[in-house]
Amino acid sequence: AAVTSTCVFCPDDTVAPGKGSHLGHSEDEGETVSEKPRTEQEPAEPTCLPDRARFDRKRGEMASSSPVTFHAVSGQVTLVCLSGSLNADSCVDLARGLQHHLRQAALHGQRLVLDMSGVPMLSSAARRTLAQATDHLAHLPVLIVEAHHHPRQVLERGNLLGIRLHDHLADVLAILDPAAPSSKIKASPAEPTAQSGAPETESAEALRLEVLGLRAKARTHALIGLAEGMLMTRYDLQRPAEAFALLREASQHLNVPMRVLASAVITAPAPQADAKFWFPGRATRPSAPTVGFLPVHNASAADRRQALTAALYEIVTVSYADAVALHLTDPAQDDALILEQHHALDATLRDHAARIVGPPAPCARAREQGQTVTVPDIAEDPALSAHPVGQALLDAGLHSVHSVPLLNPDGLCNGTVTLHWSKPGLWLTHVQSRELDVLAGDIATWRSWYRRTVLLDALEYLHQHHREAARSSPCFD
Template sequence: MTSRSPLTVVPATDRVTVVCLTGTLDADGCARLAPELTRHLDSAARRGHRLVLDMTAVPTVDETARRALRDQTAHLAGSPVLVVATPEVRKELEQDDLPGLRPHGTLVEALTSLPPAPAGPVRPPRSGNPPAAEADHLRREIFGLRAKARTSGLIGIAQGMLIARYGLPGPDAAFALLREGSQQCNVPLRVLASAVVTAPPPQTDTRWFVGRGTHPPPPDTAFLRSYTGDVTDRRQIISAALDTAIAVSEADAGEAHLTDAAQDHALFLEGHRGLGADYWDEVALVTGAPVVCAVAQERREPVAVPDVAADDALAAHPAGRALLAAGSRAVYSVPLITPEGHCTGTLTLHRNEPGIWPGATRRAELARLAADVAAWRSWYRRTVVLDALEHLHQNRPGQGAGNS
């Protein structure tokens, strides 16, 4: 376990609380897990919630960890904690009698196992909505929480750094500073928090970066020349790039991921079109193969999967199963490679029919688009994000822009 809290809690809906557990459950981690888990179980019970324990980022659970989990949940045999874990961890959990835990392979499986009528005080059902519609609404509400929970951990780290650096009174003041910088500079809060975590410390009391001169203009690329919006607006750019990629490839759906240096360059889902919430939840934060975008990132070259069902590793993975359930059969992912050779994200396209796709001409167009987007991302990080850090540094409590 890290030195931070072993659990990250996300109060998801009026029926479910999702708690994410990360790291290795060693002796110290188990000692901290017990009171944390008890607290979240008590909180969920008071609110009439079912608890979902997301352990997909836990590589293994030994006998000590299983005993800790059993001791904290044994009284819940009638309404067990829903656990989402990898096949390896599920197998380890099944070695012992754990009546208070019910393992599942995916968040989708865990949610669909809930009874249509939840126990405990909840809001009345929406008028005219049958139980199936209520369950579907619940699933849509909490998809993506895994990534959101890990994002909240990143923001917490940034808050801690700002508290220590600027002598702020506490997390609320640090969050307010992050939020103000995010809003003023139009940089997503998660992106600004990641920059705080990964950037070198400010160079002087009044300047984060000394010697920054005139900002370079955006890269002169075909994509940006055809784009009529604000080049500093991250969401608009990604949306336009995704729409262009889908049009160029004649795809039925698509997704855009960008890397996050503060999360070991994991791929964070930034935009998507088509398919469904169950798939987007599986790829909200991608850390490795066999998810197609992660393979493209690792190889630094386009990756084509003509038939998801025929790719044994992908078809057996939760993301692959979600793809097949959504009707996606062919996938093509192209990495965003900067001129320096760094992969800064991916554009991934989907088709409902299996087969070799797209053709050579379309692939060349997608490669040029990906290079253009990578060039924009590099410029954005060197200008817009650094401006946001500078704004944060110069407008922290007690400093004020006038001292810059």
């Protein structure tokens, strides 16, 4: 059966990753500021946009339209991706969503799998909700994959009869062969896996790519949903559709991707009540920085996609690396490193690299230390080789890593450039290392300028036009 996907409770804004990869690919590929998919996001600089979001709880600045989001993939199995913190406030939505997807899975004779990679926290109340919905399924339990440390601990302590935990999606896909009838699927956690080295079926590969795409959607929806809630409260908007239309209008006018703008809305200090301007004391717009990689590729500093694509080409040209990842930090996501551009990373690697929180990933170490980190052989690094990121790199045939922090003129790290080679060793010459350091500094300088100019212009436009956008927004209810 063909694998199809649906998104519940939120608009579609991200496409599933494709099978191939190529020079110049961006994590926001296919994204424009209109109706096309949006997958990009931008962190904040320490001037007008603080390093962490500061919310006025009395004014309800953290309002959100939905505390928990379900994304579903259906084929021979039903796989649901959850996003958001599962706390007492989300129990009603959690129970309703579980009941719906359990009914659908039972109706079609399918097995239900929950991907919890987008759930950072799980409360005891949510655990009880899971138990009430699944305890009757001890003979054919719901399978949970990719649970973070805290949710996994909570679930393990609960000893839920109708739940089985698995580390990775690949483990479940090996167990739940989509080509096999559901009546032959065993419930035991020790159920046999697919024969080692057996080729993956086309259905399983399609399902895997759909799931990777849904994870990207969950990351996007969390930011956009929170920004919508803040705008609804701030501008007294009645429907999420009005807030979405406002974001889209500002995105289109300034050519700023939706997730970039949503992240800025979350992290920027709120404008004064009834103020005409968001940033009333803002100085004149500074000129674009003089950085080498922009004119070489005839790229506009104000066009984020052009600038990052030009930077990626320069990185590959200087380094001759087999694969490259360009990350930027995002305070709206606890300063996580977000994959913005890449060269030659397949869908699985893009999924692992999409959001890096901390070590042992070399890029996270480079960000924390503020200096270059080199791993000549991943297999010889115990912490990295045992981590999912290191395992994914080794599985892809990449064995050495070199990560350079992007240090802006203030000396703060706002991203990383990470190079990969298929063979172990140290592959950069001294000349290449110097050129790469200069390029990393140029990228950081450009990004600081972009944050202080183009993105603040977009926020100001949003503030000036919220009434017009609300009046012209269609009804999506």
